[in-house]
Amino acid sequence: MKVFCLEEFKLEFEKLRNKKSYKSIEKDIIDYFFGKSVEELSSGTRLNNSIDAPYIKKRLNGRGGFRCYFLLVIKDENLYLMFVHPKTGTLGSDNITDESKAYLYRKVYECIENESLYLLELNTENDSINFKKV
């Protein structure tokens, strides 16, 4: 499974990773998304009624209570991280609006089409994410 992301995800992730109270985000993302099968990742709330490319909102129940939005393109075994936000703390929010969910959905389609994405890779110790422009 290849893991890609949108610019929106990268910006939020880096902002959160640099804050002490949210530093668990990197481990939470690695533990949940890397080295997993399509079946293992097909849980959470499916937002788009699609079998081939489910758009999923996942609650990561670690310390930060992060909410992660991603698209799973099953036939290619590609995963696209779209957005992440914490539920609590100074940067926390309860939810994102339906308009934002729709905006991210269209954005991920456009970015796949234009190959305007980042590829996420782990370092040799598997404890840090590197972003590589596609």
Place this chain on the structure above:
Amino acid sequence: MECLSVKSEISDTFRSVRDFSFHAKKESLYDEEKINAFLDTILEFKLILEKKTMTINNVIEKIEKLTWYNNLDDESLMLINDLISSIKDLHSTLIRQYVSLNIIRSKGIAKEELKKFKIAIDDLKETYQDLESVFFFLPEIPNFKETTTLLSVI
């Protein structure tokens, strides 16, 4: 006369001190039995909270699974609508219960269990909002369905 009164007062005081001293020696201030009963009650309260939190989290998982069913007909959507109302009602009840525990929270009892209970209640609210989004609001947003179609052919 005054001398007699002083003596009587001293005797009274002596009796008070003697009685108190006797009982103090007999009963420890930290009566083990009473302390154990108190701690058992706290433990029981913590277990009730943990069980309730687990039940809420199981309900949330069941609700999330409903979003993986495809192309629901109107009858199913009506059932989903009833379910959303019922979850809202459950959420109000749980919030009232949580508020009623303010006094316990202010004393620092079962702090961690109460925190997890509140997180589960908040997650329940988020879950019914998401259910409304998935089945009623997002499909009405222009381009949302179109994006699904476009993504199915990439």
